Amino acid sequence: MTRTVMDTALMLQAMAGPHPCDPHALGLPVPDFVTAARPEGDLKGVRIGWRPYLGNTVLSHEVREACESGLNAFADLGATVDLVTDDFASTEPIWLVLTQSFWNARFRQYVPRFGNR
Numbered sequence: 592m593t594r595t596v597m598d599t600a601l602m603l604q605a606m607a608g609p610h611p612c613d614p615h616a617l618g619l620p621v622p623d624f625v626t627a628a629r630p631e632g633d634l635k636g637v638r639i640g641w642r643p644y645l646g647n648t649v650l651s652h653e654v655r656e657a658c659e660s661g662l663n664a665f666a667d668l669g670a671t672v673d674l675v676t677d678d679f680a681s682t683e684p685i686w687l688v689l690t691q692s693f694w695n696a697r698f699r700q701y702v703p704r705f706g707n708r
Contacts, residue, residue, distance in 0.1 A: 600628030614693055634670035641674050646681030 593599040603624040609616040641662055643650055662672045 596628050596630075597625070600624040612697070614696075634665055634668040637665075637670040639665055639670050639672045641672055642676075642679065644679065646679050646683070 593602055601624075604621075607621045607624065609619060611617075639662065641658070643655060643658070666672050
């Protein structure tokens with residue numbers, strides 16, 4: 592979708608912000624993606640936690656290699672990268688309850704009109 596980090600920042604800036612159909616975005620400030628993408632300074636003092644598995648047990652080797660390559664670039668810019676290995680249970684059961692609650696709140700008004708199919 593974009594060719595550079597700055598192009599990505601410009602795209603995100605144009606797309607960012609609350610939308611009346613997105614309850615997750617309402618009331619949140621819009622980050623300044625363009626300023627954050629400027630290649631000024633370094634990452635000294637920034638600490639990055641890298642957790643390859645987020646409740647899953649399988650990770651494509653291509654994805655892992657791409658992530659680790661990015662982490663190496665962050666480290667080269669001065670960031671500290673820490674591998675996080677503590678237990679992490681899948682959050683999918685909790686996420687399903689939350690997302691289905693949002694769908695219910697948003698669309699239940701249409702059930703009388705279209706039925707519960």
